[in-house]
Amino acid sequence: MTSTEQHKGQETAFAVNAKGYYGKFGGAYIPEMLHPNVEELQQNYLQIIHQADFQEEFQNLLKNYVGRPTPLYYATRLSEKYKTNIYLKREDLCHTGAHKVNNTIGQILLAKRLGKHKIVAETGAGQHGVATATVCALMGLECIVYMGEIDIQRQAPNVARMKMLGAEVRPATSGSKTLKDATNEALRHWINNPVDTHYIIGSVVGPHPYPDMVARFQSIISEEIRSQLLEKTGKENPDYVIACVGGGSNAAGAFYHFLDELDVKLIAAEAGGHGIHSGMSAATTFLGKPGVLHGSKSILMQTEDGQVVEPQSISAGLDYPGIGPLHAHLWDSGRAKFYAITDEESIEAGFELTKLEGIIPAIESAHALSVLKYLNAEANETVVVNLSGRGDKDLATYMKYL
Structure with a gap:
């Protein structure tokens, strides 16, 4: 065990800025083919999640479903x-x-308001995959979850849950065959299906606005x-x-x-x-x-x-x-x-x-x-x-x- 104490700096506000940065980190470094998808989210996510009807449905589901x-x-x-x-x-x-469902509830409501009827996601431990498959079943949307081949083996109960919930679980067989590789595959899928598909990222990673959006839901x-x-x-x-x-x-x-x-x-x-x-x-x-x-x-x-x-x-x-x-x-x-x-x-x-x-x-x-x-x-x-x-x-x- 060690603690990182060497990086001391000027304390600042920690909210994301308009360009999607936290200090020197963040932004949206994406292929040209992903620009329409990401720009659609950037332009609409705050307006949508602050709408009264969105918040009413979100809070109701958090209370009575989650x-x-x-x-x-x-x-x-x-x-x-x-x-x-x-x-x-x-x-x-x-x-x-797990906590993952807080975010998937928020993102599935956002996806529906953006007119998307298919969902793609990545998962490591399977908790985000289960939470995504769960809300897709709840809302009647098609769900594809990418999961590393190694994680599929070591998290078999969650794989079974996802399949029972109606999701298709696709193995990521490149690299370390874990979360990084599942994320790569999910991004490729989104690039190839930009019009009807929303990518529910499970963590505070990815291009802006995902880190801010996921943090807000959590x-x-x-x-x-x-x-x-x-x-x-x-x-x-x-x-x-x-x-x-x-x-x-x-x-x-x-x-x-x-x-x-x-x-x-x-x-x-x-x-x-x-x-x-x-x-x-x-x-x-x-x-x-x-x-x-x-x-x-x-x-x-x-x-x-x-x-x-x-x-x-x-x-x-x-x-x-x-x-x-x-x-x-x-x-x-x-x-x-x-x-x-x-x-x-x-x-x-x-x-x-x-x-x-x-x-x-x-x-x-x-x-x-x-x-x-x-x-x-x-x-x-x-x-x-x-x-x-x-x-x-x-x-x-x-x-x-x-």
Whole structure:
């Protein structure tokens, strides 16, 4: 474990600018054939999502279909162990088992208002694929999900769910056969089907406006944290918010309403894999440098000549060689502190939560839980960990360590 403390900079506002940048990161670096699709979104997304009828339908579905608000649970035994006050934001209790559905509900409503009747998506751990297939079934839209061939093997329960929901799951067989490659295939599909298809990106990555749009849909997480903390403790702001970061949508949602609250420490847990210097890691902020991946400028793992380095993580949802541009800006400015959590540490944290609180977390979420041992939080401080998903999909992996 190491923390990136070397990148301290001038604190600034952290909202995206008109050109889609967070500081020096973001933008829309796309093939000419994608310009009409992306420009249509750029010109319409804010107007559509702020319409009263959109918000009414969105909020209704979040409440009555997704099951929001999700609980903010005071973890008594975990708090006793770490001698501080630990709250878990229970995104694992969302319909479909993770935070991903907050975004897919928003994007499917946007797609319908743009006149699209086919959906394409990518997925790593399968949670975004399941959430996309779910909302397509709900709305009666055709759904194609690209998933790395390796991820299809290690996330079989989610593949079965997607198929049962009526989605076609297409394997990505190039490169590392994981999330990066699934994203490549989904982008190619969108280029070839620009008129009738909307691409539901699952994280705060991709060309503008996707990072901002996904963060806005996920911001319900931090909105609820503030109101729930106020009710439970008398103050809206915690001392720490911890979330795992692959592309970073759950972290963007958990951080969103605290970005300019500088008394709130933002903590991101990346996938350290077998160790930062092992050659088998996905700790982007430790191993990466600025570059362009999947349509935006960010921090990514790459060789000296700019070829993307294959990531490695026990967690399919964190097995990505970059981070979203918002997170790159938070890292570069020093606003957020990043930790690299190894595969072994995440498994240990997953078992710890299970045995202390009776909650089996997704291995992605277990990376965030593993940071607790490094915090040294005070007894009177408040720590919120975003429990982004449940561990049903990872039981086969957990069982190997029993």
